[in-house]
Amino acid sequence: MATTVHEPPHIEKQQDRLRPVSGSGDGGTPGLPPAGELRRVKETSPPASTGIWVVLASITMTFAAFTSALIVRQGSANDWHHLALPGILYLNTLVLLASSATLEIARRQVGEFMRASRTTSATTTRVAAPGQWLYITLLLGLLFVAGQYIAWLQLRSQGLFLATNPNSSFFYVLTAMHALHVSGGLGGLFRVIYKLSTSTLRKSTLDATSHYWHFMDGLWVYLLLLLWMKL
Secondary structure (H helix, E strand, C coil): CCCCCCCCCCCCCCCHHCCCCCCCCCCCCCCCCCCHHHHHHHHHHCCCCCCCHHHHHHHHHHHHHHHHHHHEEEEEEEECCCCCCHHHHHHHHHHHHHHHHHHHHHHHHHHHHHCCCCCHHHHHHHHHHHHHHHHHHHHHHHHHHHHHHHHHHHHHHCCCCCCCCCCHHHHHHHHHHHHHHHHHHHHHHHHHHHHCCCCCCCCCHHHHHHHHHHHHHHHHHHCCCCCCCCH
C-alpha cells in the first residue's frame, strides 16, 4: 500500500524568534529595542489612563460638599466662634508652592531626557538632574505634611479639639482630608522616582503625577482662603 508522507510544519527557530528588533547588531538585548529606541517608545506611548481626571473631579466634588456644609453650618449656628489660624499654615503654603515649582522643573528635564539623542554622556547627565529635583519635591511634600501636624498640635495646646466647636471641627476635617490626599501624591512621587531609577518611567505617568500635585497645591490655597474667611 502506498503511503503519503506529508512535510512536517515549519517550526521557526528560536534564534529567529528572539532576533533583535532593530537588527542593527549594536549589542541590544534580543527581543527588545536598543536603549535609545526604548526611550523613544516610552516617550510616545499613549497615556496609561485618563483616570487622573476622574480622580480630580471626584476630589473637587468632595471638597465642594465640605464647603457647602461649612457655609450652611455657619449660617445656622449660634455657637460659631472666631478661630485664629496657626501661623505655620502660611509657611506651609510657601512650602507647597515651592514643591510645585521643583516638580515642574523635574518634569521638563525628564522630558528633555526622553527626547535626548542616544549618547552615554548625555544620558548620565540628564538622568541625575531630574532625580534630584524629584527628591526635593518629595522632601518639600513631607515638610508640608509635618507642618500640618504641627498646626494641629498648636490648636490642641489652645484647648481646641475636633469636637470643641464647629470651627475647630471643620478645621481638622478639611486640613486632614487635604493632608491625606497630599500623602497620596507623595506615593505617586515615590513611584515616579522608582520608575525613573529603573528606566521604565513613562511620560504619561509623570504628567499624571504632576497634574495631581499641582491640583493639591491649588486646592490648598483655596482651603486656606476659605478657612481664613469663614473660621
